[in-house]
Amino acid sequence: MTWNNNVEITDALVREHGLSTQEYDLCLKILDRTPTLTELGIFSVMWSEHCSYKSSKKHLKTLPTTAPWVIHGPGENAGVIDIGDNQAIIFKMESHNHPSYIEPYQGAATGVGGILRDVFTMGARPIANMNALRFGSPNHPKTRHLLSGVVEGIGGYGNCVGVPTVGGETNFHPAYDGNILVNAMTVGLADQDKIFLSAAAGIGNPVIYVGSKTGRDGIHGATMASAEFTEDTEEKRPTVQVGDPFTEKLLIEACLELMSTDMVVAIQDMGAAGLTSSSVEMASGGGVGFDFNLDMVPQREEGMTPYEMMLSESQERMLIVLKPGRENEAKAIFDKWDLDFAVIGKITDSGNLTLTFKGEVVADIPTQPLADNSPEYDRPWVKPQPKPFLDTDDIAAPPDMKQALLTMIGSPHLCSRDWIWQQYDMQVMADTIQKPGGDAAVVRVHGTDKAIAISTDCTPRYCYADPVEGGKQAVAETWRNITAVGATPLAITDCLNFGNPERPEIMGQFVGCIEGMREACNILDYPVVSGNVSLYNETNGTGIHPTPAIGGVGLFDDYSKMVTIAPQAEGEILLLIGETKGHLGASLYLEIMEGREEGAPPPVDLEVEKKNGNFVRTQIGAGNIAACHDISDGGLYVALAEMAMAANIGMTVTIDNGRVPLHAYAFGEDQGRYILSVPAEKAEAIMSAADDSISIQIIGKVGGDAFKINGITGISLSELLNAHQGWMEEYMGLE
């Protein structure tokens, strides 16, 4: 291939690189000349939506990001929070939607690899992986293939690197038929005095490339992730990267070994836009320049051009600034782990990223304006009209409550996820103390009494019906799930998946969700410390449901206080916390039983949420509670059935639904509610500990081998379990 760095930069070429006329004009202004082809490529990826957040940053800035326990908020590779004893938790969630649709195994696998690197690049050992997955309708011809590939990819990568995948959520809806969502989260543990940042420093210091060699995979991945899908999407397969979890595992160990010395000045993983974004972020962050000799970059293929090297998204690579004279010591570590190690350049005081290839300067860009003057748009948006409240009288009661419950818990939305979870190593590292299936996953802080609770949540049908309430609910649900295991919620990461921001109604969804999230974070004292935005999740003009996936993290000082959703003994008393109004709008009952997707979502009263949650957490911490479960998708009956199934014990429940129709009481999705299972002798004390502002009532008792409740004379446990277990295995069996 003939390589010409100085081709004529035509309008068509600019457009092909996804730059608008205004953006290209800005590029000309920054350079004060016409860019070379390599430079055009660099501007193109740096200013892609994926890397620059140009449509979203105006709104992201409004989210609360500070608290006394926040060490580093958004802006670093991942968020960092204080968990005491000089320890920190470092975490982030990130999307890998576009690649996972095109090539599900590799897309999902490299999504996991990428988020792991964001966390260990800061000096943390990854201790848990989570995910949030959305697929199209089970009836869509591609869904099986995508579900199978994504799950296998997540497992294939996470299992090999030896980080437990401890939970997540999986939804199905036709809104994702053409754009699945694969959001992966990693939580890591570091010492506070060993946290590494990316800002380069020290004129003359060597810049080191370590990890895998650079190949031609993933070129323009960031640009692809910043555009809608069309019919020719399949042709974009070459833009999907290929993961090598073996190398990642070696890279984790080698980097952590290097970081245990005092040799590292700065370190950054090569993620989206590879060598380009990592070097620009490091240089601009430190206010310095980088001088690279691209001939030194380890290359997997022959004849690679500077353009390809700078835009490749080959996986498992890191860029490191070392203290001077320490190269040999550092190299010995990477030699031990059989990883490439190359000095590719040094820090200069020019402020420019200067790239030399075969003796010729092929790019010379001032990094500060490239990073900081990137476009920022105030995209026009229209406030979405929230769906009107549905009158419960307009929603028919089911002919048979028992059948309705069995149908609900056996539906794709609520059925057991064992088929998925069993493909993940949930226990490697031997610190997993709450596996998937409960409200939150819990992993111990190795060698201490502390533990971390993690939950990923979002209810896209609520966000679609009313973005503000939906945004609130997504944040509140992670807070509630972390509370329900007994931990104190500390902070969140967000992964904001939306359609095309150039459409005002989509932008309105985005703005609405942010507004709701902001309110919830403020009231719950639960800041955003990291996140990622994925836009253009559209195919041929049809967008996904707005999906601001939230990953919440909470702390136990003493993990022996943890509870699960499984009642511990016969005779325990069941308490219901929170008010049940029978809200069926935008509920799963309406969707599953009536085939309707209408109405406003259940409103989230954040003050009540906080009060109820704090009460529950205090009671768990006092050791009064045997089991706890929040009430979410599917409502009260589903939550109770899940508790019975988890413990394999029956229960007898009598509710007083008053004037609320029974089916609305049973399946309504009113927020801020919990079920507690408590030893009989403690029930009275718990009741009286709740002040008048907390709705609390005794609803039943644990015991026997059947599930009995108003409208249901009895379902045997085996009948419940059969209904719950069947769907996914059967569905995937037909793969």
Place this chain on the structure above:
Amino acid sequence: MKTAVIVFPASNCDRDMIVALEKITGHQPHIIWHQDDYIPAVDLIALPGGFSFGDYLRCGAMAARSPVTRKVIEHADRGGNVIGICNGFQVLTETGLLPGALMRNESLKFVCKDVRLKVENNDTPFTNAYEPGEVITVPVAHHDGNYFADDDTLYALEEEGRIAFRYVNDDGDTTLAANPNGSRNNIAGIISRRKNILGMMPHPERLIENAHGGTDGLGFFKSMINAIN
């Protein structure tokens, strides 16, 4: 009891094994890197679980050819005790220290879940703390745990009482449904003829504390202490 844990590139249950051995023996194991060609005198060498060399080529095949593995073989030939858990079991079959092979799970999928195991032979250094026929719970987590041996080998293993653990249901019955990977005769773990080498797919080191959800794995480690002291 003195122990050593071998670490191959991308072993990933090495820490879990080190923690378990330290907790139970009270002594930190020697940690031996695969390129080392010296292992101090120890009572037990453990080959941990994980994905040595990324499971590339064949699970355990490359680790079986690491420099340190020759020393493991010498230790075993001298009658020294060796355990291989999960990937460690795969390494043991690849070295020939144990017969048979571990093939891809019948489901073709990775499987991580708690399984029930029957202690088939409690007259070994690794199982003596269990009752004969005791049914215990231990997690599995593997992609290639489908134990295969030819008919003659299988016959010999059965006849010589070399099946250490078998996958069973809650009642202790060897059923198809209780087998997570399609292994022949529901085999979960086997021992060498001299009873000094054990390979098993399940992970006893993951179930030794109440916080893990059970302590059925403890007996495995206690057995070795009984045997060695």
